[in-house]
Amino acid sequence: MNESQIDGAIITFFSTSSAVGKTLIGINMASELAREGYSVCLADFDLQFGDVKNYLQLNTDYSITTLCDTMKTNSSHPLTPLLATYTYNNISFQVIPAPQKLEEAYTLEPDSIIDVIKKLRSQYDYIIIDTTSMFSVLNLALLDISTIVTFLGIVDFIPTIKNMKIGNDTLNTLNYDANKIRLVLNRSDAKTRIDLQDVVRILGDNFYHILPNDFESARQSIATGIPLVLSDQKSDLTRALQSLVSKYTNKGYMSTYKDKSSSWISKFFG
Numbered sequence: 001m002n003e004s005q006i007d008g009a010i011i012t013f014f015s016t017s018s019a020v021g022k023t024l025i026g027i028n029m030a031s032e033l034a035r036e037g038y039s040v041c042l043a044d045f046d047l048q049f050g051d052v053k054n055y056l057q058l059n060t061d062y063s064i065t066t067l068c069d070t071m072k073t074n075s076s077h078p079l080t081p082l083l084a085t086y087t088y089n090n091i092s093f094q095v096i097p098a099p100q101k102l103e104e105a106y107t108l109e110p111d112s113i114i115d116v117i118k119k120l121r122s123q124y125d126y127i128i129i130d131t132t133s134m135f136s137v138l139n140l141a142l143l144d145i146s147t148i149v150t151f152l153g154i155v156d157f158i159p160t161i162k163n164m165k166i167g168n169d170t171l172n173t174l175n176y177d178a179n180k181i182r183l184v185l186n187r188s189d190a191k192t193r194i195d196l197q198d199v200v201r202i203l204g205d206n207f208y209h210i211l212p213n214d215f216e217s218a219r220q221s222i223a224t225g226i227p228l229v230l231s232d233q234k235s236d237l238t239r240a241l242q243s244l245v246s247k248y249t250n251k252g253y254m255s256t257y258k259d260k261s262s263s264w265i266s267k268f269f270g
């Protein structure tokens, strides 16, 4: 791989409530991109409660801590040998697992994590980032360097919708290119008494993509460690995931939203 020629796209999964599908969808996006032949690195930056390693049933001691420590001692050390690899049926991608121990999350510096991503971006077509449901310093810095932010929501309870509204408004105040933030609805047909049109009206934005609820497929995927898009059984959820990926791989579309003008902090306070 010629490292200097790649200017990889960074796709971050973010939400303002937990359990909306960031990890499941992030894993499937990484898998589908790898299946299509792209070089992919999937980063688990849910530093305290990361699930990627469990969902993929990876057995590794490497984590983001290993990468940050290595970069600090020798910034020219190659990072790829320190990444975990997920392989299924000859399809593979690299993974940065979350720290082994919860307390490591306190000592990892956001700047070091960003340095790792900046370095890896020159080596992979796509970096997929899984995050947590908060506007933390790390998450805001990740949103800044992302090419696309998938802002995921579900329609279940009123507080979830309230948080989605706050999240959407906050993302809008960051003044990113309009195409950078993609509002995606997951578990769309889950039983709820809340009308989707009301949610759209409250948010003031339409959903860019909608994924169906499919508890059994999701459960089975996690139980087997095989991402939905790599499994032989194709469900509506699988097709909706693949359709989301195809919208994202439209390169012409992608080039218009590389917003690197200023940082989140200046957008908030500048």
Ligand SMILES: Nc1ncnc2c1ncn2[C@@H]1O[C@H](COP(=O)(O)OP(=O)(O)OP(=O)(O)O)[C@@H](O)[C@H]1O
Binding pocket: 015, 017, 018, 019, 020, 021, 022, 023, 024, 025, 046, 051, 132, 133, 186, 187, 211, 212, 213, 214, 215, 216, 218, 219, 222, 237
């Ligand atoms: N479309 C779907 N249909 C049915 N179940 C789903 C769907 N998407 C995700 N799930 C299930 O919902 C649960 C939460 O998903 P996931 O862990 O990906 O959410 P998350 O946003 O990463 O949560 P957290 O904020 O806790 O990290 C999992 O059990 C997953 O299998």
Ligand SMILES: [Mg+2]
Binding pocket: 022, 023, 024, 046, 051, 130
């Ligand atoms: Mg998660």
